[in-house]
Amino acid sequence: MLRGSSVSAPRNRAVTTIAGGMLIAAALASCSAPAEKPGPATSSTAPSPSASTAETPVLVPGGTATDNLALFTAVTAQVWASDDRARGRAYVDALVAAGFPKERMQVTADRTTVGRAVESLQFSVAWDDGECLIGQVGPSTGEPVTAVIPQLAGGRCLVGRTPPIDW
Secondary structure, three states, X not given: OOOOOOOHHHHHHHHHHHHXXXXXXXXHHHHOOOOOOOOOOEEEOOOOOOOOOOOOOOOOOOOOOHXXXXXXXXXXXXXXXXXXXXXXXXXXXXXXHOOOOHHHEEEOOOEOOOOOEOOOEEEEEEOOOOEEEEEEEXXXXXXXXXXXXXXXXXXXXXXOOOOOOOO
């Protein structure tokens, strides 16, 4: 039998066809912008064109989670810009200083079980309107992300076990 016989030719054509298809799909994907889907209100710390003219956000105690997202986002950005950006307690303390109720907060651990910094840190404030202000920061997140999402059963915002906020 000769090298490059008809047994390997169909396999080579199949590999070439699959690779070519992947290249075409990648090219088409880069040419079209994804459609925006409606979803929860989200924000990042990237300044918007109107950010320079906007007033400093303030806590709206009787307002909704959405009413307080701007302040939550601003506090998150301030801590992210500090040396304490990887400490969950820093976000909780800064949110408390801005007037958010500590007893309604949750935060994930900022260290792994082997003592390393986590790739993603999350913190939240449950709001009386049945929604949560959620923040996520860390190397795997890139820039900080904040959002308003519905509360989970029992009024919690974060899934799983979270350390107590007892300081």
